[in-house]
Amino acid sequence: MSCSEILKNGCETMTTILLSGCMGKMGQVVTGCVAGRSDCTVIAGVDLNTAAFTDFPVFSSASDFGGKADSIIDFSHPNALAGILDYAKKTNTPAVIATTGLDANHVALIKEAAAHIPIFFSANMSIGVSLLT
Numbered sequence: 001m002s003c004s005e006i007l008k009n010g011c012e013t014m015t016t017i018l019l020s021g022c023m024g025k026m027g028q029v030v031t032g033c034v035a036g037r038s039d040c041t042v043i044a045g046v047d048l049n050t051a052a053f054t055d056f057p058v059f060s061s062a063s064d065f066g067g068k069a070d071s072i073i074d075f076s077h078p079n080a081l082a083g084i085l086d087y088a089k090k091t092n093t094p095a096v097i098a099t100t101g102l103d104a105n106h107v108a109l110i111k112e113a114a115a116h117i118p119i120f121f122s123a124n125m126s127i128g129v130s131l132l133t
Helices: 003-009 025-035 078-091 104-114 127-132
Strands: 015-020 040-046 071-074 095-097 119-121
Touching (some): 015 025, 015 078, 078 095
Parallel strands (some): 015 040, 071 095, 095 119
């Protein structure tokens, strides 16, 4: 299939997502956006609140998730970053890191992990902040 056919007809494969911070505000936004798509799905979440109702299982840490996702989206808390990156490196899973409040030590962890796996990192996904920078 050519690139123009993919753009016209959509992707033929389903991308699976491990969503870290799934019960937070941005996690719920991502869940809602993905729910309306046919080319991707959230197969599991990571959050301290594992008792909440979702259409997918929620684990308290990425290491508790025994499966494999195609990608990780992280809108969690800085304390969860090391566990997410460990899982990503062990499973060779690309990650989008969009957690706010990360310090220089967290950024160093991200840079180290990026030597092994693809990572997209933005400390703020706000359109306004993106335009200013």
